[in-house]
Amino acid sequence: MYMHRNMTDKFIGSVATCEIISTDRWSGSLPDGVPSEVKLHRVDYYINEIQHISIKDTVKVVYSIKWENIKEADEGKIDSVATEEYSISESDRNYILNLIGSRFSDCVFFQEDKADCNVSVKLMNNDNQEFIYEFSFDNEMTALSILIRQIIGAPRLLLFDGHREIDKIQQIHIEVRKNIYEEYGDVNSLSFDWNTSSISIDCKSHQFKHSSNSQSEYVDGKMIHQLQKDINFHIGDTLYDLNIFTLGESNQFDKCPARGGIVTVRIKWTHKEDTHYIGNLTDRYIPSWYKSLIGFMSVYIDDRLLQEFLPSTKESDKKIYTYCSVYIFKFDKEFYYRTDRNDIREGDLVKVPFGSNNEVRSGRVESVTYHTCSNVPYDLYRTKFIIDKDTDFLCD
Structure with missing residues (x-):
């Protein structure tokens, strides 16, 4: 870990407050606050998510995003994406702070390039002494990170290991x-x-x-x-x-x-x-x-x-279908039939199949209408066809 302090390399005393700033590459779609130029040409930018976690009477998390052009040496931009605050009991807060204090009291630190640091931790003890540590994500601190996420109820926190938990x-x-x-x-x-x-x-x-x-x-x-x-x-x-x-x-x-x-x-x-x-x-x-x-x-x-x-893979059916409303003399009622003939007109007498046994019945065409598959008056594949014109007229 990179030690940003000259007095001591280990935490001493009891932790009163804790602030953690974790930074990692941004994944997923970019929020509305990011300029369209960055969204369109995101490969030309370093885009990082910054989580500022403050553990005091409550747990406050400020989510921010920073983008910096790879080619042009600018200072970068930071926009706040969201702020969330979690209530926490005094016992849970003290438990978390004691765990963090114990972990940083036992740490063996080594020098690191500050530019490669993902995590900055500032601890304040009860004597108002500040201890600041900066280091890369540490897998040895995964267990502590998971425990803090579970207690707070915030599975997306980067914390000390960067292994944010996807919500279930x-x-x-x-x-x-x-x-x-x-x-x-x-x-x-x-x-x-x-x-x-x-x-x-x-x-x-x-x-x-x-x-x-x-x-x-x-x-x-x-x-x-x-x-x-x-x-x-x-x-x-x-x-x-x-x-x-x-x-x-x-x-x-x-x-x-x-x-x-x-x-x-x-x-x-x-x-x-x-x-x-x-x-x-x-x-x-x-x-x-x-x-x-x-x-x-x-x-x-x-x-x-x-x-x-899933989307339909069938091509659009633009065919025109001819429907005839046929009055069946036997049942004194009209039923829909289809035909592919162009010589059937209103008033024509026709023979049609009727019932489950498809018995031949006589009827009179009351209307002739034309439809696409999307607005047929009766199911396209269940509508029966007119057999023929009834030139002999079977009176049944």
Whole structure:
């Protein structure tokens, strides 16, 4: 450790207050306070996160960000990102300060280049003596750092080792609404509960007039644990740093931003507030982390319903379909039928299949309308076809 003091190289007495300034490279998206120039050309900058932790009657944490151009020797900038204050009991505070005092009383210090230091610690003892230490992140102090994070309830603190703990996910809930600008609109939902090790999928289609459910409960703890590890390792930081996304951004490029549907993701955490994401379910706008999330689940879940939560790979169907409302004499009622013929008109007598046995019935065409696949009056794939014109007219 680099000793910024000449009187002594070890802490003496009892710690009254403690201030810790930890610095590490910034990860994730940049906050709003950072200039657009830095965001666009971030590879040209050293961008660091600075955490100023003050342990007194309460624990106060000031999060800041500093950027400095790599090529141009400027002084850098510092902007405050957020300030959080944690209440702490007197016994917990004294316990933390005693641990820190004991650790720095026992330290064996060695000279370090001050430019390579990540941590600055200022201790004040009960005799108003200041002790200042500067050093690089130290893995030997990991146990102390983890304990302080747990007591304070702030898993993202860098502290002495720089190994910030990612807050634990409790639940991931996904809802996909397809065709939301149409009269029907399919609604699919997926809930992944990490505590009960279960994933439930519910797909409802107003167009096809049915609902299918799939409940997958895993008793194999190793399987669900591996899925959690995959998500944490590959996209854990991205999910934690996720900001709310609205349709306004995609609306600048597409007059119909919800053409593929709307996807909503809600992530429940152990400590921080719920994360909400709202986006567009099209390949053009859907983020890579969302595709990865569904991809990880598909490795462990043999369920084709997961495809309902991804953008459709099918090309847009712009074909025009002809629908006829046919009055069935036998039942005194109208039913929809399709036809590919261009010689069927209103008032024509026709033969149509009817019922589960497809018995041939006679009817009269009451109307002829034309539709795309998105606004058909009845399910495109369940609508039967007119057999032929009924030139003989079977009176049944």
